[in-house]
Amino acid sequence: MKPQPIVLKVLNVASVLLFLAALGMVFLYAPLEATMNYVQKIFYFHVANAWVGMLGFIAAAVAGVVYLIKHDQKWDIVELAAVEISLVFFIIAIVTGSIWARPSWGAYWTWEPRLTTAAILEMVYIAYLLLRQGLDDPDRRARFSAVYTLIGAISVPITFMSIRLFRTIHPVVIGTNSTASQGNFDMTSKMLATMFFALFTFSVIFVNLFWHRIRLGQLAQQVEQLKLEELQ
Amino acid sequence: MIEYATSIKYMLAGYAVILTVLALYILSLFNRWRNLKRDLQTLKEIQKKD
Numbered sequence: 406m407k408p409q410p411i412v413l414k415v416l417n418v419a420s421v422l423l424f425l426a427a428l429g430m431v432f433l434y435a436p437l438e439a440t441m442n443y444v445q446k447i448f449y450f451h452v453a454n455a456w457v458g459m460l461g462f463i464a465a466a467v468a469g470v471v472y473l474i475k476h477d478q479k480w481d482i483v484e485l486a487a488v489e490i491s492l493v494f495f496i497i498a499i500v501t502g503s504i505w506a507r508p509s510w511g512a513y514w515t516w517e518p519r520l521t522t523a524a525i526l527e528m529v530y531i532a533y534l535l536l537r538q539g540l541d542d543p544d545r546r547a548r549f550s551a552v553y554t555l556i557g558a559i560s561v562p563i564t565f566m567s568i569r570l571f572r573t574i575h576p577v578v579i580g581t582n583s584t585a586s587q588g589n590f591d592m593t594s595k596m597l598a599t600m601f602f603a604l605f606t607f608s609v610i611f612v613n614l615f616w617h618r619i620r621l622g623q624l625a626q627q628v629e630q631l632k633l634e635e636l637q
Numbered sequence: 638m639i640e641y642a643t644s645i646k647y648m649l650a651g652y653a654v655i656l657t658v659l660a661l662y663i664l665s666l667f668n669r670w671r672n673l674k675r676d677l678q679t680l681k682e683i684q685k686k687d
Contacts, residue, residue: 440638443644443645443648444643444645446648447651454655497654497658500654500658504650508643508644509639627677628680631677631684635683
């Protein structure tokens with residue numbers, strides 16, 4: 406396995422620095438929200454995690470399409486990496502949202518459209534990982550996974566649009582707000598800047614972890630091939 | 638309006654979750670990488686002996 410390329414090393418450092426800068430912006434630059442005060446600060450990283458989570462599920466579907474066209478195992482590695490990382494970011498978004506909901510809505514969880522579709526989305530991809538483990542043949546597993554991520558990706562726009570299409574208590578921060586929303590707030594320019602900076606930061610962290618996870622997948626494939634050679 | 642003490646408590650819980658989950662995932666990537674490197678080394682040694 407080749408050592409880490411310089412770009413990846415730069416990305417490692419950039420990810421740490423951006424993360425610290427984003428924390429600084431959240432706690433030192435963004436003003437305190439009048440009604441929810443400190444708990445609203447969860448919002449910046451909650452949205453950023455949900456964003457990269459959804460981005461990764463779409464990336465997995467794209468990798469799935471490329472695999473189905475090219476039948477190259479490297480795209481299966483890319484697809485698995487995207488799903489795994491997205492699951493991590495998306496579970497953070499769900500849990501932080503739940504923590505924010507407790508003081509805002511009075512409950513950690515409610516079966517309203519956004520929370521329900523988000524939970525379904527997470528479970529769809531947890532099932533992907535479990536089902537993959539049941540398939541031993543690499544080609545069959547890759548083909549099945551590619552089709553699965555394509556179908557699974559349908560739940561991404563449904564989750565994203567749920568707060569815009571249905572009556573929900575979840576706030577719509579950008580765009581029109583539902584009158585039923587609880588926990589809505591108007592963002593100042595400093596809040597907006599912090600949100601976009603957090604989105605950028607988590608996008609960089611996503612790319613960084615994605616790259617590392619792909620390298621891990623390539624190493625696993627190399628080990629698997631050597632094991633097969635030993636058995637023959 | 639949410640009380641300051643309550644609000645701070647939930648904010649800290651939220652950030653604790655973010656930092657813990659991210660740290661655990663990075664640790665799991667590191668551990669898996671280390672184990673695979675060890676496996677690769679062992680397999681190469683076996684191949685040399687053969």
